[in-house]
Amino acid sequence: NSIKDEILKRLLAANGEAVSGQDLADVLGVSRTAIWKHMQTLQEEGYTFETIKKKGYLLTGVPNSLSPTQIELFLQTEHFGRELHYYDVVDSTQTIAHKLAQEGAPHGTVVIGEEQTAGRGRMARPWESAHGTGIWMTVIVRPDVTPQQASSYTLVVAVAITMAIKTLYQHVEPAIKWPNDLLINGKKCTGILTEMQAEADCVQALLVGIGINANQGAADFSPDIAEIATSLRLEAGEEINRAALVASILQYLEQFTALYVKEGFASIKALWEQLSCTIGQRIEVTTIRERFEGVASGITNDGVLQLTQDDGTVRIIYAGDIKLL
Ligand code: BTX
Numbered sequence: 001n002s003i004k005d006e007i008l009k010r011l012l013a014a015n016g017e018a019v020s021g022q023d024l025a026d027v028l029g030v031s032r033t034a035i036w037k038h039m040q041t042l043q044e045e046g047y048t049f050e051t052i053k054k055k056g057y058l059l060t061g062v063p064n065s066l067s068p069t070q071i072e073l074f075l076q077t078e079h080f081g082r083e084l085h086y087y088d089v090v091d092s093t094q095t096i097a098h099k100l101a102q103e104g105a106p107h108g109t110v111v112i113g114e115e116q117t118a119g120r121g122r123m124a125r126p127w128e129s130a131h132g133t134g135i136w137m138t139v140i141v142r143p144d145v146t147p148q149q150a151s152s153y154t155l156v157v158a159v160a161i162t163m164a165i166k167t168l169y170q171h172v173e174p175a176i177k178w179p180n181d182l183l184i185n186g187k188k189c190t191g192i193l194t195e196m197q198a199e200a201d202c203v204q205a206l207l208v209g210i211g212i213n214a215n216q217g218a219a220d221f222s223p224d225i226a227e228i229a230t231s232l233r234l235e236a237g238e239e240i241n242r243a244a245l246v247a248s249i250l251q252y253l254e255q256f257t258a259l260y261v262k263e264g265f266a267s268i269k270a271l272w273e274q275l276s277c278t279i280g281q282r283i284e285v286t287t288i289r290e291r292f293e294g295v296a297s298g299i300t301n302d303g304v305l306q307l308t309q310d311d312g313t314v315r316i317i318y319a320g321d322i323k324l325l
Helices: 002-013 021-028 032-044 068-072 093-102 153-168 232-236 242-263 266-275
Strands: 048-052 056-061 084-090 109-116 134-141 174-177 181-184 187-199 202-213 282-286 291-299 305-308 314-317 321-324
Touching (some): 002 021, 002 068, 021 032, 021 056, 068 242, 084 093, 093 109, 093 134, 093 187, 153 181, 153 187, 174 266
Antiparallel strands (some): 109 134, 187 202, 282 321
């Protein structure tokens, strides 16, 4: 709703000053009653105001929510996040995105839930997604690439998220752990789950699930993950504006996706290597079939991990979990 957004923009820009309802009505060309109705809606969304006699509305609090209104305040993309499906509680944003993609949702469509009751990671592992604390979202991407090429897209997403976090929280140092985690000080703060709808040689859609621990405190994680998980707030030492972070991620993602479609993963590889904590490390790899160790020696132009074993043989890893030793 654009009038409501305009009102909100003006209230935010007023920076602690009251804004007169009459002025708002005049500038936006609507009635005082219309303004009042929009203020009611904003209040329902969690914005708080004081009404100051003869002066107008004073904004006293904004919700830390991921409502479209909040995100649009920061959004600078062309496609990503321009169609936004926002829910309070969902089973998994992946499930909803799969359905929307099948129904033809456009490139860049985003699904967000404040809480997931059945959030999932790879291989059906559970992903903890408590209410209002994190960013639980799926982006529907329709890149013009083959299913084989698409396997490196998770790495592109990891780069985009890392860049967004570094831009907004300069003293936080996220590092990418191949293939789909971001660690801060060795603990997991973000996971990425990329699923695909494809035909033999054509990608219909990638469903890019992004889970970011934003405002959890240490006691908010279950005992299962308390030792291995962290949140941005714990690392940055400040409350995280989730809407601003979502907008920044979508902007980097739009940019890097365009580059990736045009020039392939090779064009992002150097940046990935720079942002990763994997290369040069001794690691243990677990695949569905086996477990082995070696030094992560590099990554190919397709995003495949190269591992040098102690006897000098080089193996390539398409999929699996790694542990930094
Ligand atoms: P993964 O398989 O690499 O990691 C899953 C593992 O991470 C779990 O087994 C558990 O040990 C740990 N874990 C679970 N929850 C958390 C958490 N909140 N913080 C840190 N560690 C955790 C990673 O899979 C991919 C996760 C994608 C999640 C997004 S959220 C939006 C979208 N919807 C959905 O259902 N999944 C994706």
